[in-house]
Amino acid sequence: MANQIPYGLFVTGTDTGVGKTQIAAALAHLLAERNLIVRPRKPVESGCRRKKGNRLVPEDARTLQVASRTDEPLAQICPYPMEPALSPERAAALSGKTLTLDDVQAACFKGVADTDFLLVEGAGGFYSPLASGALNVDLAMALSLPVLLVAADRLGTIGHTLMAVEAIRRRGLTLAGVVLNRLGPYGDPLMDNVTDLSRWLGQPVIVTDRFDASTTDPGWMMLCPALAALADRLTTG
Ligand SMILES: Nc1ncnc2c1ncn2[C@@H]1O[C@H](COP(=O)(O)OP(=O)(O)OP(=O)(O)O)[C@@H](O)[C@H]1O
Numbered sequence: 001m002a003n004q005i006p007y008g009l010f011v012t013g014t015d016t017g018v019g020k021t022q023i024a025a026a027l028a029h030l031l032a033e034r035n036l037i038v039r040p041r042k043p044v045e046s047g048c049r050r051k052k053g054n055r056l057v058p059e060d061a062r063t064l065q066v067a068s069r070t071d072e073p074l075a076q077i078c079p080y081p082m083e084p085a086l087s088p089e090r091a092a093a094l095s096g097k098t099l100t101l102d103d104v105q106a107a108c109f110k111g112v113a114d115t116d117f118l119l120v121e122g123a124g125g126f127y128s129p130l131a132s133g134a135l136n137v138d139l140a141m142a143l144s145l146p147v148l149l150v151a152a153d154r155l156g157t158i159g160h161t162l163m164a165v166e167a168i169r170r171r172g173l174t175l176a177g178v179v180l181n182r183l184g185p186y187g188d189p190l191m192d193n194v195t196d197l198s199r200w201l202g203q204p205v206i207v208t209d210r211f212d213a214s215t216t217d218p219g220w221m222m223l224c225p226a227l228a229a230l231a232d233r234l235t236t237g
């Protein structure tokens with residue numbers, strides 16, 4: 001791609017399993033609805049299962065592909081699927097491969113035009129290892145993308161979120177927003193992370209509700225209403 005500063009977002013989390021894929025997919029759907037060409041990337045996905053023909057299938061990338069309504073092949077969305085459910089750096093090393101930050105950066109940019117929206121989901125948390133000698137933060141910096149931070153609404157989240165936000169700011173990256181994802185169960189009803197986190201951050205957080213996995217719509221569809229204002233902001237720039 002010609003443009004050095006791409007248009008898009010790097011979706012990271014305070015941890016693994018906090019809802020990065022769900023949030024990214026909901027956002028992809030909303031952006032595609034607003035007529036943007038969304039280029040989803042989950043450049044490195046570990047913990048992939050082997051399916052037909054012994055192929056590794058990256059489920060996060062598949063979710064992002066569907067939500068983005070893209071006809072890009074999975075191999076372009078996730079060029080580095082890995083089987084061990086470990087950090088990608090370790091998973092690659094165990095398969096005898098060396099995955100460099102340059103490889104991952106190039107994979108994110110491949111097939112992306114200047115006006116496309118590049119939506120990248122990292123792996124694990126913001127400081128989790130991603131490639132050989134590189135953390136997720138290093139990829140966010142290499143891509144020069146604003147960062148959307150996803151956190152689970154549970155006890156301990158205030159500390160984890162503030163640390164991640166400080167890391168994002170110290171690296172000179174733009175914080176596009178903080179999403180407090182209500183994965184549930186909630187714990188003490190007196191807990192109010194929305195109020196406390198917003199106060200500590202000095203800005204509102206986006207709150208999503210727990211969805212019911214038994215419904216016919218995929219879970220990320222349920223998260224769309226909470227993310228609509230963010231999608232509007234991203235669309236209008
Ligand atoms: N708001 C929610 N309500 C109910 N379930 C949710 C919600 N958000 C996420 N989940 C579920 O929690 C699990 C983890 O979510 P998700 O896969 O999006 O996390 P992740 O941060 O992308 O994980 P990874 O680090 O493996 O990429 C999934 O099974 C997902 O369906």
Ligand SMILES: [Mg+2]
Binds near residue numbers: 020022121
């Ligand atoms: Mg994910």
